[in-house]
Every structure is written in C-alpha cells, then in structure tokens.
Amino acid sequence: MATTADYGLGEFTFPRGWFMVAPSSDAVGAPKPLRMFGRDLVIYRGESGRVVLMDAYCPHMQAHLAAEQTSGAAARRIEGDSIRCPYHAWRFGPDGRCDHVPYYKGPMPPAAKVRSYPVEERFGCVFAWHDPEAGEPDYALPDLPEWQDPYWVRCTFDDLGTIPVHPQEIIDNIGDTRHFGPIHGQIMAYFDNIFDGITARQRSGGGHETMTTSEDGVLDSDAMYTGPGILIARYSGETDAVQIILHTPKEDGVTQIWHGLITRGQSVPHSPADLEMNRAYHDIGLAAFSQDFEIWRTKGPAIHILRLPTDGPFPRSRAWYRQFYNPRARAAEYQARANGLHRTQDVPAHPSVEAA
Numbered sequence: 001m002a003t004t005a006d007y008g009l010g011e012f013t014f015p016r017g018w019f020m021v022a023p024s025s026d027a028v029g030a031p032k033p034l035r036m037f038g039r040d041l042v043i044y045r046g047e048s049g050r051v052v053l054m055d056a057y058c059p060h061m062q063a064h065l066a067a068e069q070t071s072g073a074a075a076r077r078i079e080g081d082s083i084r085c086p087y088h089a090w091r092f093g094p095d096g097r098c099d100h101v102p103y104y105k106g107p108m109p110p111a112a113k114v115r116s117y118p119v120e121e122r123f124g125c126v127f128a129w130h131d132p133e134a135g136e137p138d139y140a141l142p143d144l145p146e147w148q149d150p151y152w153v154r155c156t157f158d159d160l161g162t163i164p165v166h167p168q169e170i171i172d173n174i175g176d177t178r179h180f181g182p183i184h185g186q187i188m189a190y191f192d193n194i195f196d197g198i199t200a201r202q203r204s205g206g207g208h209e210t211m212t213t214s215e216d217g218v219l220d221s222d223a224m225y226t227g228p229g230i231l232i233a234r235y236s237g238e239t240d241a242v243q244i245i246l247h248t249p250k251e252d253g254v255t256q257i258w259h260g261l262i263t264r265g266q267s268v269p270h271s272p273a274d275l276e277m278n279r280a281y282h283d284i285g286l287a288a289f290s291q292d293f294e295i296w297r298t299k300g301p302a303i304h305i306l307r308l309p310t311d312g313p314f315p316r317s318r319a320w321y322r323q324f325y326n327p328r329a330r331a332a333e334y335q336a337r338a339n340g341l342h343r344t345q346d347v348p349a350h351p352s353v354e355a356a
C-alpha cells in the first residue's frame, strides 16, 4: 500500500473536493459512525431532512457522538438538526458549534465545537466537501439531468467496498489509452483527453467486448471527472447509458468505491423491457468496471510510470490530480500544466478534432 507522500502528490494527505460519503438511504434519523479521509466522523439526518456530517469526537471529553448504538437512545439525541453527545448531553448544531449544555448557562468557550463538513445530496448519494484548508466549496457538484428525466431508469449504487490502493491509481485510468484493448477487449477507434481546471475528460470509441452486445457494436464513451472523486461516463451506442463511479479516500492509501449505472428507457412508466435492459446494462457496466478493479486490487503501486511515447498522457493527468493535494492558491499552477486537449501518439483523436 502506497501513501500520498510516496506518490509525492503535495502538501496534504487527503485531497480537496466533493466526495461521496454514503448513500442517501444510510443517512437516517439516528447518528451513525463513518470513517473517511482518515477521520472518525458521524452522519445523521436532522428533523428538517438535512444531512449533517461532522467529526465524531465531542470536544468536552472526546465521546463518540454516534456511540450508544445498542440502547436505541441514539435517535432521541437528534433535536431539530442538532445532535446531543451521549456522555454529558452537550448539544451541537449542524454548524458544529455547541448550542446547549444542560448544566451550564454561561458563555461557551470557542473551542466547544466540532468540525462540520458542507454536505449536498444528489442522485441518491450524500456528498461531502473535504478541504484540508477548511474553505468553502470552490466548484459545484456535477449535474446529472438524466436522473430527473422520467425516461431514465435510475439505479441504487453498488458498494464495492474498500481496496488498499491509493486513488492515484484509479485516476490514472482517465489517461490510460493502452489498457482498453488488453483489459476491456476494445478495438479502439479514437481516444483523447481534455483537462480543464477541475475537470478531466476522456473521449473514446470503438468496439467493446464487454459493453456492447453485438459483435460489431460500437460504443462511444465520454467520461468526465468533476474534481478528484466523481466520474460520470456517458455511453451512446445501442442504448444510452450513464455510468457513475465514485471513489473516496478512506485512509491514506485505502479507497472506497461505489458504482452505479442508469439507462434510458423507451416508455414512461418503464416497461418490463426497459427494466430488463437496465439490469443487463448494469451488469455489463459493472463487469467492465470489475476488469479495472481486479487490476487495481492486485497491482503494485506505480509511483513512477515507465511511460512510452505512445502511452496516454499520464504526466498531464498526474499534474491535474496534484492540484487537489496542494493549497487552492496554487491550484492554477497545476491546472496550467494539465489544461488542454491531449492526444495519444498513433491513436486518432475524437472525430470532431480529426475533422477540424
């Protein structure tokens, strides 16, 4: 297992960005313990419906705010959108400040607070903003208009668990032109990358052994990272599909991964055929992703890539990823090293580029 320091990514052990921390269905009225970004956290849904994520340990005497799971009393400790500590009943608002102590009326010391994280819910997932500099979000979560479109069959997310692999290895996939043939059985028609600020995009097309159903099937894929933890890949071919891959650093060098896939149906409400197509696509999408997953799970760390000139643009993708491990004041430096359209030598770029 290699760490952020081993890869020389930057000043911070954990990156800045929006990350999935739990499926929405996990955020309920009783506080639950959660571990992400190398920290113990607590997550709950307040009475207004708002999801709150905060550091787990009470500043009074360090009780875990999600303790007392067995007595059934945990849910009663949610008051409005605030939570009471199980030990001496200090209460913390969703901003993390202590707003009530049952046995003290004086002014609270400034240290009577826990760190609370900005949280947003989208497409059935809870996303948290993690920032080593504790700043406000500096980019928005990606839109997924298909999720709101009644023709699209939604999904629940597969929790693929954790792998002892640094997310750098997963990010490398975005510029990895040459793995498509060996791993996915793809006969590549075109491939290119576009890096632009906090987004990293990969456009590819060709026959795909796993993700097309007919022998001469062509699959066009347009995959984009918005920040370091959210990849949305749109596929057009026999059926329109969107694959969503979410990965979050759990410990330094350990990554938690979720996978989802939605498809466009032919009717509203969905016909049995729409649902069947969704299931089939989900299964082949997961199978294709599992081909990568198996490599990550078993590989050694590629601290340095022995890159050939005809490999994909790894120096660009790695520069892009470094922006999130360094102070945001320096993000533009890394973006400048990554931004632009990048071809892979001896591989056609997207047809729109070739036509220009």
Ligand code: FES
Binding pocket: 058, 059, 060, 061, 062, 063, 085, 086, 087, 088, 089, 090
């Ligand atoms: S440890 Fe939380 S109130 Fe005392």
Ligand SMILES: [Fe+2]
Binding pocket: 173, 179, 183, 184, 292
């Ligand atoms: Fe892959």
